Amino acid sequence: MTATLPRNPLLASRLTDRGPSSISAVGGAAAFSAKDLSVRIGNSNIVDDVSLVGNFGELLGIIGPNGAGKTTLLKVLAGLLKPSLGCVEIDGVDLEKMPSSTRSRQLAYVPQITGAHPFTALELVLMGRYPHLRRFQIESEDDTEIAIEAMERMDVAQFKGRRVDTLSGGERQRVLLARALAQRGDVLFVDEPITSLDIKHQLLALQVLKDEARDRSVAVCAVLHDLNMAARFCDRVVLLAEGGMIDEGEPGCVITERRVAEVFGVRARVTRRARSNGVTVDLIEPSD
Amino acid sequence: MNPRKLKSVLILFSVLAINVAATFVAIGCTDEEPTPTPVPPTSTPIPPTPTPLPPTATPVPPTATLVPPTATPAPDYxxxxxxxxxxxxxxxxxxxxxxxxxxxxxxxxxxxxxxxxxxxxxxxxxxxxxxxxxxxxxxxxxxxxxxxxxxxxxxxxxxxxxxxxxxxxxxxxxxxxxxxxxxxxxxxxxxxxxxxxxxxxxxxxxxxxxxxxxxxxxxxxxxxxxxxxxxSRLDFVRQRIVSASAPEGERPSVLTVSDFGQIWAAGADTNVDSIIHDAGGINAAAEVESFQQISIESIAAMDPDVIIITQPMESGQVFAETLMSSPALQGVGAVQNNEVHVVLSRHFTTLSHWNVRGVETLAKMLYPELFADVEFKDFETYDPE
Amino acid sequence: MRARPRTQPQPTTLTSRALRFFPRTDSAVVRKTLIGSLILGALIIAAIVTAVATGPVDIPLPNTVRAVLATISGESATSVTSTQQAVIERIRLPRVVLALGVGMALAVAGTIMQAIFRNPLADPGIIGTSAGGALGAVIVIAIGLSGSVLWIPAGSIIGSISALLLVFAIAFLGGRMSIATLLLAGVAIGSLLGAAVSTTILLTDNITAQREMFFWLAGGFEGATWTTARIVAPIALFGTVIAVVASRDLNLLLLGDDEARSLGINVGVFRIAMVILAAVLTGIAVAFAGIISFVGLIVPHAIRLVTGPDHRHVVLLSALGGALFVLLADTAARTIISPAELRVGIITAMVGGPAFIVLLMTTKTSRSSL
CATH class of the missing domain: 3.40.50.1980 (Nitrogenase molybdenum iron protein domain)
Incomplete structure (x- = not known):
């Protein structure tokens, strides 16, 4: 296991004080909080009355079957989609009232895929620095350094001169993650960051996100499909099904054999890991 | 066949594709129907006074009109x-x-x-x-x-x-x-x-x-x-001009233009070119192939002695004013001598024997004293009597 | 209390702080902008000299220079005839300025449209403004309004604005405007107005007017006067400046709505603003020069092919490239068969068409695509 210890003493104390699983964070201290969120499209609630909180220094996983509303919820949290009901606060500030320039300095969002465009990987990662530049300011050497460093962390520095649309899906996904790191926001929303990565880079990417949370005290919120990965890296997970929040808490508490059967329709063996907060999930077969 | 249909179709496509437009310009410019030079209403009313046709030796055989229909001798065909x-x-x-x-x-x-x-x-x-x-x-x-x-x-x-x-x-x-x-x-x-x-x-x-x-x-x-x-009418004009013996090089240069938003000139290989020649002028736009767009500057460079405008009188007059007042044309002979005329364009732009009316009009414009004694008349349409 | 570490490394000294605002010459964007504008600027100057010095009226070069200087200073030049002065001052110079302005406007509008629609095939007319402008102009000709050279441009501008409003109205019917609805509404309105233009031409009985409509549509600068040049050039320049200011945001627009939003632009408002800007630039170009094809399509492509896709240099260089291209095309149009003239739209199409095919064929390995 690679349970990384917090390197920031200040942060470590904060985590200890509060505990990783407090849904009702102390007012103003939550990195982001959603209250009674609903997103209605047509006659169906894609997201149905969801309230949750994300804390600085924490990697929060959103899990759930296809169509549970995970991506929609993430977009609402990142301010890309307006909720039909409810509101989102970032660091205590109503997201809707936040100017987009401020928002882009505080929040980073990583979509599942990026569209086809002609930019190189480095150009794309440098765009993560735009929010920090004045209108006519060109990226400085510092910005380039930040970008390169982010690319190195995601193991894509070797692609910096390549056009993004010539990269494979997994490589592209890592470039996007690097851009989010370069954006240096306080809150990071990541949509299925490891879906098309190979196993090595899955481990690497999630470890980097977790380090980012711990070291820079960033709140990271990731939609994940792999329950083992979620259990292993997330401090907390939120389980969604049909738009509603089923449960929330430490992975070991949320991911149980019954839940996996009920929510995902899969018979699984869930084994508690003694020396970590995690569990391992052995998938057996669809339960019906 | 319907020329309007043809033209309509061409215009339709032209709007969609510039290349087709180019083709149309090429065709449209030489098409006889509505030649790119347009047509004015009567400027100087020419009374159809029947003036006796000047007797001339023509390549055409004697007219058969004087022969009574009942006469036995066959006409000379x-x-x-x-x-x-x-x-x-x-x-x-x-x-x-x-x-x-x-x-x-x-x-x-x-x-x-x-x-x-x-x-x-x-x-x-x-x-x-x-x-x-x-x-x-x-x-x-x-x-x-x-x-x-x-x-x-x-x-x-x-x-x-x-x-x-x-x-x-x-x-x-x-x-x-x-x-x-x-x-x-x-x-x-x-x-x-x-x-x-x-x-x-x-x-x-x-x-x-x-x-x-x-x-x-x-x-x-x-x-x-x-x-x-x-x-005989054509020959009459030609003869008189030859008799005036203006040497080829000293004949007045004539520019025929019309304004369709752009200026179009009748160049070489147009019927207007032969009208100008028959009327004793030199086509100032001889360097231009057929009907082409030209600029004001081109008019300045051509420096014509006479400009004739072949388009409807109202817009033709506006165009004439534009030419007369254009700063770049103040050195042009036609402008200096007030020789910018709007003519009955149907005599110039149509392709038929009516072009001879154009020859006559222009000849009288170029050589007023030579044709002072003649009042040209329009061609008659068929009359059963 | 929460004490989060600052997220952004701050420059520590005044010097480094100052340096952040000073363009680094080793920055690719700055380098490409500088080199590109120098080259294109030099070519434009050469093209202007050529354009002003050539024409059916033979004017010796010294007199040409004197006439130009006299035009600028407002004094009369010695040893230049009044015809020469008039040809330079009233015909060639305004025509050059108008061509530069129209080329600039079209190329910038094309760049913007290609970014908005994330489509390399987008051209300035894609949302129907050209067709609207054409219809406005054709109607003015059909009605027979005359007396001012500005009637047709005025009709054209009204047509462009109406087309834009119509497209917006349709695109907004479903609530939020997406590029798909905008594009569909634009193409639909464009075709509709195009059909209306054809119908107007066909229904016009006056053959003179019909011809005027037709030739107006083919595009050209023969009507250039200082009046028209003074209207078009400042608007083209102003629009280019706005587009340059917005060029970084255009980069983000290429990534997609979500990413653009997350990187700090208000996509909805920005896109509408950019559509309006492109429509104004297109409308003004169409109004004063008719429809000149391929400029807005081909110039941004050519620039991207050479410099890469970053709008922070593509916008400015496209503006310069468009001005250069149209000026050269117009100079060719009026010299190739001098003293007669070709339509500049025919030249741009004849050069632009094949050039576009070549670019398309090389685009797979190039950076010209979007």
Whole structure:
């Protein structure tokens, strides 16, 4: 296991004080909080009355079957989609009232895929620095350094001169993650960051996100499909099904054999890991 | 065939594709129908005072009009000998045969109804036969700005652009010009209507076309008469100019332009070019191939002695004012000498014997003292009496 | 209390702080902008000299220079005839300025449209403004309004604005405007107005007017006067400046709505603003020069092919490239068959068409695509 210890003493104390699983964070201290969120499209609630909180220094996983509303919820949290009901606060500030320039300095969002465009990987990662530049300011050497460093962390520095649309899906996904790191926001929303990565880079990417949370005290919120990965890296997970929040808490508490059967329709063996907060999930077969 | 249809289709495509536009410019500029030079209403009213035609030795045989219809001596039809398209120029009985690129036409009797798809042919036909034998006209035949026969179209059915409209009138023969779309000609021919295709020149009075149409329509006597009138009027002007013996190099240079948002000039290889030449002028735009767009600066460079504007009077006058007041043209002879004129463009832009009227107008404009004693008159249309 | 570490490394000294605002010459964007504008600027100057010095009226070069200087200073030049002065001052110079302005406007509008629609085939007319402008102009000609050279441009501008409003109205019917609805509404309105233009031409009985409509549509600068040049050039320049200011945001627009939003632009408002800007630039170009094809399509492509896709240099260089291309095309149009003239739209199409095909064929390995 690679349970990384917090390197920031200040942060470590904060985590200890509060505990990783407090849904009702102390007012103003939550990195982001959603209250009674609903997103209605047509006659169906894609997201149905969801309230949750994300804390600085924490990697929060959103899990759930296809169509549970995970991506929609993430977009609402990142301010890309307006909720039909409810509101989102970032660091205590109503997201809707936040100017987009401020928002882009505080929040980073990583979509599942990026569209086809002609930019190189480095150009794309440098765009993560735009929010920090004045209108006519060109990226400085510092910005380039930040970008390169982010690319190195995601193991894509070797692609910096390549056009993004010539990269494979997994490589592209890592470039996007690097851009989010370069954006240096306080809150990071990541949509299925490891879906098309190979196993090595899955481990690497999630470890980097977790380090980012711990070291820079960033709140990271990731939609994940792999329950083992979620259990292993997330401090907390939120389980969604049909738009509603089923449960929330430490992975070991949320991911149980019954839940996996009920929510995902899969018979699984869930084994508690003694020396970590995690569990391992052995998938057996669809339960019906 | 319907030239408006053709033009409409071309314009439609032009809007969609510039390249087609280019093609249209190329075609449109040489098309005889509405030549790119437009047409003014009467500027200086020319009273049709019948002035005696000057006696001249013409290449055309003596007119047959003086011969009483009942007279036994056969008229001299030798003029028909050299007319392209007449299969047997010695045969003046029926059936008759005429031939063109659209094939051989055999006519068993004089066609009672014929359709003329272009204005030039119609203008010639109106001088040869009774209008009751004309199947149809297009709207612009009735437009006095453009047409020399607008006064005589009453009672003739006006049709639109559909070829079907022509077919339904059941003309016995259709005459088309060289620019008419082959597909439309095919439609006519498949409907069983023979098509005669002849090129209108708009120079030398178009005498071969007069004679060919006259032969085909069974109006050979009237054809001789009209051809003789055209030839002698043209010759009269030419003779007088030669007699004035202005050397070629010292003749006044004439620029023929019209304004369609842009300025279009009649260059070499246009009927206007031969009009200018016949009237004793030099075409200032001789360097320009056919009808082309030119700029104000080009006019300054051409430095014409006379500018004639061939478009409707109202817009022509506006254009004349523009030219007269253009700073770049203040050194141009035509502007300095107030020789910018709007003319009756139907005499210049049509392709038929009516171009001779253009020659006469321009000749008198260039050599007023030479033609001071002459009042030119319009051509007459066919009169049964 | 929460004490989060600052997220952004701050410059520590005044010097480094100042340096952040000073363009680094080793920055690719700055380098490409500088080199590109120098080259294109030099070519434009050469093209202007050529354009002003050539024409049917033979004017010796020294006199040309004197006449130009006299035009600028407002004094009369010695040893230049009044015809020469008039040709330079009233005909060639305004025509050059108008061509530069129209080329600039079209190329910038094309760049913007290609970014908005994330489509390399987008051209300035894609949302129907050209067709609207054409219809406005054709209607003015059909009605026969005359007396001012500005009637047709005015009609054209009204047509462009109406087309834009119509497209917006349709695109907004479903609530939020997406590029798909905008594109569909634009193409639909464009075709509709195009059909209306054709119908107007066909229904016009006056052959003179019909011809004027037709030739107006083919595009050209022969009507250039200082009046028209003074209207077009400032608007083209102003629009280019706005587009340059917005160029970084255009980069983000290429990534997609979500990413653009998350990187700090208000996509909805920005896109509408950019559509309006492109429509104004297109409308003004169409109004004063008719429809000149391929400039807005081909110039941004050519620039991207050479410099890469970053709008921070593509916008400015496209503006310069468009100005250069149209000026050269117009100079060719009026000299190739001098003293007669070709339509400049025919030249741009004849050069632009094949050039576009070549670019398309090389685009797979190039950076010209979007």
């Amino acid at each position: 030798s003029a028909y000998l050299d007319v392209p398209g007449i299969v047997d120029p010695t045969n003046f009985d029926w059936p008759r045969e005429v031939e063109s690129s659209e094939g051989l036409i055999v006519l068993n009797q004089p066609p009672a109804l014929a359709h003329f798809a272009s204005q030039g042919h119609a203008e010639i036909a109106f001088g040869l036969i009774d209008t009751s034998r004309v199947a149809a006209i297009y709207s612009f035949f009735a437009d006095p700005d453009i047409s020399n026969i607008s006064d005589h179209v009453e009672g003739i059915p006006e049709i639109g652009s559909e070829p079907e409209e022509v077919v339904s009138l059941e003309p016995e023969v259709i005459v088309v010009s060289k620019f008419v779309n082959p597909d439309l000609v095919a439609v006519f021919k498949e409907s069983g209507i023979p098509v005669l295709r002849t090129a209108l020149e708009g120079r030398n009075g178009d005498i071969p076309n007069i004679l060919l149409l006259a032969y085909m329509l069974g109006a050979e006597d009237r054809g001789l008469e009209l051809a003789a009138e055209v030839a």
